Structures are given as C-alpha cells and as structure tokens.
C-alpha cells in the first residue's frame with residue numbers, strides 16, 4: 469500500500485531459501501491487486517526493518533544444508549528509494565530472472581545426476597553377484613548407458629541455454645527445456661543409481677538415496693515440470709503465430 473513518501477508492506481511468503489540467514493531480501497508485493505500477477509512491484513527490504521521477520525522453519529525431504537523458511541511482513545515501511553524497478557513491473561522482471569535461474573537449476577540437476585551416475589558406475593564394477601561384477605549384466609550396463617546418454621543430453625541443453633544467455637539472447641524456451649529435461653534425466657539417473665546399489669541403495673549407508681531426495685527439488689523449484697511444459701508450449705505456439713505472414717522472428721532480443 470502506498471503511504472505518503474513510501475510504501476507499507478504486509479503479508480507472508482512461504483518457501484524462502486536462506487530465509488533465516490539472509491540480510492537483504494527482494495520482496496514482490498501486490499501494488500495493483502486488480503491486475504493480479506501483472507500488478508506486482510519489487511522492493512528491497514533489509515533484515516532488522518520493523519515488522520519484518522522470519523516465520524517458521526520448513527522441514528524438507530532433502531537439501532538439508534539449505535535453509536527454507538517463511539517470511540512475515542507486518543506493516544513494514546519502506547521509502548520509495550527501496551523500490552526495485554518500475555511500479556507493477558515486478559512480474560515481468562521476475563520472468564527475465566527466471567530465464568537465467570532455470571539454467572542454473574538445470575546445471576545443478578546435471579551435477580547431482582553426475583554424482584549418482586559416478587557412484588553407480590563405481591559400485592557396479594565392485595559388486596560381485598553370481599560370480600561376476602554386476603556391470604557385466606546387460607540389465608545393469610543398459611541402465612548405465614541410459615544414465616550417461618540422458619545426462620549428456622541434459623548437459624548440452626544447459627550449455628546451449630548458458631551460451632545463449634552469454635550472447636544476450638532471449639532464452640525463455642531454451643531455459644525451460646534445459647531445466648525440464650535435466651530435472652527428469654536426473655531423477656531417472658538417481659532412481660537407477662539406487663536400483664544398481666540394490667538393498668544398500670535404500671539405506672543411509674550410501675549417498676545415492678540422498679541424491680534422489682535432493683534432486684526432486686529440480687522438478688519443483690523455479691517452476692514445476694508442468695509449468696515448464698506450459699512455458700515451452702506457449703513459446704512454440706508464439707513462434708508459430710509470429711511466423712504467420714512469412715516474417716521469421718530472430719531469436720535474439722534485449
């Protein structure tokens with residue numbers, strides 16, 4: 469809400485990464501509720517500002533090293549100088565940030581998948597059953613082949629998106645493709661890594677069960693798989709409709 473020389477912010481937001489340890493926060497607040505998500509404005513709020521506090525800590529299935537909490541704002545007063553960007557442009561600015569962030573989540577997912585793959589490869593060469601290392605069973609070798617193939621593809625999609633970002637190209641579709649594919653490839657790789665470890669895979673004695681619990685966030689955070697598919701489809705149809713009439717749309721933009 470607008471005050472004389474600034475803004476008064478009230479509300480709460482769940483699922484904030486590093487919510488209890490951050491010092492400076494970017495808050496997206498509704499400044500024109502009738503415009504729904506198109507009426508959001510971003511503000512910088514510092515820890516210690518009256519009315520601003522960390523809410524409950526959220527226990528998660530994985531990523532235990534990362535803090536996740538609620539944030540609570542009760543009539544938090546901020547001057548207009550702490551507004552970040554234009555009024556009611558917060559949603560659009562956030563979408564641009566997500567184009568970058570999703571490539572980061574894709575890279576993070578590839579990293580967990582790689583750890584799972586390397587653990588599975590090592591274990592399959594060491595574990596002997598029926599007189600030979602389990603890597604010699606075709607069923608196990610094929611699982612390793614699938615993991616390596618899908619993780620390679622995921623890595624290349626992430627590199628494509630990152631390279632395009634470096635060239636200042638618009639990557640809305642490529643970022644979602646990379647994140648969506650990498651998240652799925654990693655979940656499949658982690659699941660196979662547990663399978664290859666047999667009973668030990670289901671225990672806390674090996675890291676592969678943790679990889680699976682950590683990797684799951686890649687299918688949810690910064691937009692779920694379902695939301696990525698929505699974005700990809702929207703971009704595909706937008707390209708198609710923009711091309712009607714013969715004008716090819718360059719994929720570069722500011």
Ligand SMILES: Cc1cc2nc3c(=O)[nH]c(=O)nc-3n(C[C@H](O)[C@H](O)[C@H](O)COP(=O)(O)OP(=O)(O)OC[C@H]3O[C@@H](n4cnc5c(N)ncnc54)[C@H](O)[C@@H]3O)c2cc1C
Nearest residue numbers: 482483484485528536685688689690691692693694695698
């Ligand atoms: C560990 C963790 C850390 C996080 N950190 C942050 C953070 O720092 N800052 C922040 O702002 N957020 C953060 N989040 C929030 C995160 O971005 C959201 O949880 C995520 O985007 C999903 O939104 P949601 O939880 O509201 O799910 P919902 O939107 O309620 O979705 C529930 C289900 O419905 C589906 N669904 C929803 N809408 C559609 C649709 N239109 N079409 C088809 N299916 C749909 C979803 O795919 C999902 O399967 C974090 C979440 C977690 C778990």
